[in-house]
Amino acid sequence: MNKTVNPNELTSDDDNGPLYVAQKKVYPQSISGTFRRIKWGLMVLCLGVYYLLPFVRWNRGLGAPSQAVLIDLPNSRFYFFFIELWPQEVYYFTGLLIVAAVALFLMNSVGGRIWCGYLCPQTVWTDLFYAVERFVEGDRRERMKKDKSSGLTLRRISELALKHTIWLMIAWWTGGAWVLYFNDAPTLVKELVTFQAPVIAYIWIGILTATTYVLAGYMREQVCTYMCPWPRIQAALTDEWALNVTYRYDRGEKRTSVKKAAELRAQGEHVGDCVDCYQCVAVCPTGIDIRNGPQLECIQCGLCIDACDNVMTKIGRPKRLIGYDNDINIRRRRAGKAPVYRIVRARTVVYSAIIAAVGGIMLYTLATRSLLDINVLHDRNPVAVKLSDGSIRNAYTVRLLNKSGYDRVIAIDAYGPVNLTTHVVGADSVTPDRPMIVIPRDSTSELRLLVTAPADGNPEKSIPVRFHVTDIGLGEVATSTDNFVVP
Amino acid sequence: MTDHHGEFDSVTGKSTTGHEWDGIKELNTPLPRWWVISFYLTIIWSIGYWIVYPAWPLISSNTTGLFGYSTRASLGVELANLESVRGEKMVALAAAPLADIEKDPALLALARAKGKTVFGDNCAPCHGSGGAGAKGFPNLNDDDWLWGGTLDQIMQTIQYGARSGHAKAHEGQMLAFGKDGVLKADEIVTVANYVRALSGLPTRKGYDAAKGEKIFAENCVACHGDGGKGNSEMGAPNLTDKIWLYGSDEATLIETISQGRAGVMPAWEGRLDPATIKAMAVYVHSLGGGK
Numbered sequence: 001m002n003k004t005v006n007p008n009e010l011t012s013d014d015d016n017g018p019l020y021v022a023q024k025k026v027y028p029q030s031i032s033g034t035f036r037r038i039k040w041g042l043m044v045l046c047l048g049v050y051y052l053l054p055f056v057r058w059n060r061g062l063g064a065p066s067q068a069v070l071i072d073l074p075n076s077r078f079y080f081f082f083i084e085l086w087p088q089e090v091y092y093f094t095g096l097l098i099v100a101a102v103a104l105f106l107m108n109s110v111g112g113r114i115w116c117g118y119l120c121p122q123t124v125w126t127d128l129f130y131a132v133e134r135f136v137e138g139d140r141r142e143r144m145k146k147d148k149s150s151g152l153t154l155r156r157i158s159e160l161a162l163k164h165t166i167w168l169m170i171a172w173w174t175g176g177a178w179v180l181y182f183n184d185a186p187t188l189v190k191e192l193v194t195f196q197a198p199v200i201a202y203i204w205i206g207i208l209t210a211t212t213y214v215l216a217g218y219m220r221e222q223v224c225t226y227m228c229p230w231p232r233i234q235a236a237l238t239d240e241w242a243l244n245v246t247y248r249y250d251r252g253e254k255r256t257s258v259k260k261a262a263e264l265r266a267q268g269e270h271v272g273d274c275v276d277c278y279q280c281v282a283v284c285p286t287g288i289d290i291r292n293g294p295q296l297e298c299i300q301c302g303l304c305i306d307a308c309d310n311v312m313t314k315i316g317r318p319k320r321l322i323g324y325d326n327d328i329n330i331r332r333r334r335a336g337k338a339p340v341y342r343i344v345r346a347r348t349v350v351y352s353a354i355i356a357a358v359g360g361i362m363l364y365t366l367a368t369r370s371l372l373d374i375n376v377l378h379d380r381n382p383v384a385v386k387l388s389d390g391s392i393r394n395a396y397t398v399r400l401l402n403k404s405g406y407d408r409v410i411a412i413d414a415y416g417p418v419n420l421t422t423h424v425v426g427a428d429s430v431t432p433d434r435p436m437i438v439i440p441r442d443s444t445s446e447l448r449l450l451v452t453a454p455a456d457g458n459p460e461k462s463i464p465v466r467f468h469v470t471d472i473g474l475g476e477v478a479t480s481t482d483n484f485v486v487p
Numbered sequence: 488m489t490d491h492h493g494e495f496d497s498v499t500g501k502s503t504t505g506h507e508w509d510g511i512k513e514l515n516t517p518l519p520r521w522w523v524i525s526f527y528l529t530i531i532w533s534i535g536y537w538i539v540y541p542a543w544p545l546i547s548s549n550t551t552g553l554f555g556y557s558t559r560a561s562l563g564v565e566l567a568n569l570e571s572v573r574g575e576k577m578v579a580l581a582a583a584p585l586a587d588i589e590k591d592p593a594l595l596a597l598a599r600a601k602g603k604t605v606f607g608d609n610c611a612p613c614h615g616s617g618g619a620g621a622k623g624f625p626n627l628n629d630d631d632w633l634w635g636g637t638l639d640q641i642m643q644t645i646q647y648g649a650r651s652g653h654a655k656a657h658e659g660q661m662l663a664f665g666k667d668g669v670l671k672a673d674e675i676v677t678v679a680n681y682v683r684a685l686s687g688l689p690t691r692k693g694y695d696a697a698k699g700e701k702i703f704a705e706n707c708v709a710c711h712g713d714g715g716k717g718n719s720e721m722g723a724p725n726l727t728d729k730i731w732l733y734g735s736d737e738a739t740l741i742e743t744i745s746q747g748r749a750g751v752m753p754a755w756e757g758r759l760d761p762a763t764i765k766a767m768a769v770y771v772h773s774l775g776g777g778k
Binding site: 379380381382385386387388389390393395425426445446448450 | 589590591592595596599615616617618619626628629630631725728729730773774775776
């Protein structure tokens with residue numbers, strides 16, 4: 001029964017092997033060119049917006065926050081320039097998320113992973129951290145050499161200390177900017193500096209300092225390859241017409257050295273333009289070889305295009321051996337046909353239409369939304385009260401919302417199939433049976449509304465009632481319906 | 488951690504514990520060292536608990552711990568904190584004149600919130616959770632008041648009650664005209680029908696209205712007033728309206744007249760603090776029937 005099995009005979013998966021491959025450290029080389037310039041420009045723009053936006057002011061009048069973009073959690077308000085959103089209006093964010101997702105799909109069907117390569121925070125901050133690393137420790141070869149030599153000289157230690165200090169400064173500033181979106185920025189900066197700020201602000205700065213430092217300084221391309229779901233979704237959403245950063249193997253193969261290529265060309269033989277210089281690999285921030293075709297790891301940052309263009313210029317061959325292209329065009333060129341680029345196709349049209357529709361609906365609802373609203377809740381116990389003269393009274397809890405930036409004077413009326421009189425507990429009346437209430441700016445008021453049906457006109461069963469709340473100054477009206485219950 | 492008892496298992500490369508049940512042997516997979524150390528640390532930590540907090544039961548009490556902590560005392564502190572947080576607002580409520588509370592939206596909201604919870608705790612058993620009342624227990628939502636429906640009158644009723652035994656309580660009751668032999672049975676039936684006629688209800692066939700009026704004038708007008716309009720000084724209900732505390736059918740009226748009625752409203756002074764009674768008065772007044 002107890003037959004001993006030799007471990008070497010076991011055929012199942014080896015349990016002792018590593019579950020994951022070890023991270024191979026990537027040493028991207030510096031590069032200059034069109035795409036690098038675009039990336040620098042977008043980095044300055046993105047980081048500039050992120051770090052400086054909280055300091056932009058927007059005048060909303062006295063007593064209201066003057067910050068252009070502010071998430072005011074204690075008062076449950078979101079401010080974006082001229083827009084102010086209340087908690088019950090978060091569906092605008094749903095619309096925003098739909099637009100963002102479809103915009104991502106649209107980018108993908110036009111030019112591949114534009115988001116990943118140029119705009120994703122992970123890419124932008126990693127790029128910045130690489131720039132710091134290069135500035136302190138030197139370019140690719142120097143960094144590789146320094147990492148290999150184990151000796152910790154004073155110079156090396158100070159280099160490392162400097163690099164991590166700058167990294168942490170950037171990370172800290174990143175976390176610091178985050179909390180500024182949740183409070184008045186200049187005030188909070190003053191409080192942070194004098195250690196008067198709330199503890200939660202320091203905790204959030206700490207958390208985001210840590211995530212920025214770890215994600216951009218250490219995990220880098222691992223985040224894109226292993227943590228992010230987008231590469232998988234992207235691969236499933238792409239089609240054969242989408243332009244991606246592509247090695248044009250029709251032009252590149254067969255690879256030879258510069259000298260040999262010249263010799264072979266002189267003999268009239270076909271030679272590829274790729275000279276196997278590995279510059280595209282050296283500059284790649286995810287450490288892959290684009291010449292192996294489209295890969296999950298490739299974030300399509302375009303730096304290999306710059307690297308290859310530089311080499312092609314040097315050896316006197318046409319640029320864009322690597323460029324934004326697709327397999328269809330590679331095959332067409334091989335067959336001697338001119339390449340075709342189809343930006344307008346069914347999916348790009350549909351994506352654009354969805355963006356236009358959702359965006360349009362959002363803009364329409366935002367432009368036409370009412371700044372005055374009424375919610376009515378019928379009393380449950382008792383639902384109806386008989387008064388001494390035989391008339392019937394129902395009580396309602398009414399919540400009035402004044403979303404505007406000024407106090408309102410409003411009147412409440414109730415309309416139904418029978419003549420109804422209204423009274424609000426504690427409120428004065430403009431004319432008899434027309435309660436008048438003041439609702440302060442940017443707030444809600446809860447009132448107790450009593451509605452009475454006269455004894456001689458008592459309805460026989462429950463009837464619908466329509467409540468009108470009218471801004472006496474502006475004539476703005478909001479309505480709500482409920483029932484008037486007869487016992 | 489002791490592998491010298493067992494034998495080596497070549498499949499897993501581990502030793503066994505040496506235990507065997509029906510040919511099944513147990514691999515020796517000891518707990519990780521960090522786990523064991525953490526376990527011992529928790530034991531050491533628990534000794535600290537014995538010293539600092541109440542822990543061991545003694546014959547008549549228990550060890551109190553170094554700092555004399557007790558959950559009961561800490562609850563007391565929390566309740567006191569709560570009171571001090573509410574304090575300012577309740578002070579404002581207590582200071583405001585009764586008539587002005589409903590004019591101030593913030594004070595009205597506070598009084599209604601406070602009143603609602605206190606009503607639920609103290610008044611709901613008789614008056615119902617929404618103050619809708621029951622037979623013998625007045626509906627507080629309507630505009631018919633035995634002892635008056637102004638803010639001051641409502642507050643007075645809450646403070647001292649009715650027939651509650653409090654020195655300032657409302658007194659006066661419906662006498663038992665039948666039981667005490669004041670009226671004969673047929674006279675009671677007649678006056679009961681007269682009362683029904685006062686509020687427009689149908690009367691029994693062959694009922695003598697003139698006799699009824701005479702009996703009413705001799706026995707009832709003293710409290711219920713001329714024409715039965717009632718008197719809130721005596722707690723005598725208006726007999727001409729549509730609201731009946733015990734019921735308006737002939738049998739109930741006969742029972743009321745012959746047996747008398749004397750419902751009790753307890754006095755809340757001393758049981759609830761003055762600010763709370765004030766909030767209660769505003770709450771009841773704001774239910775809709777307040778004058």
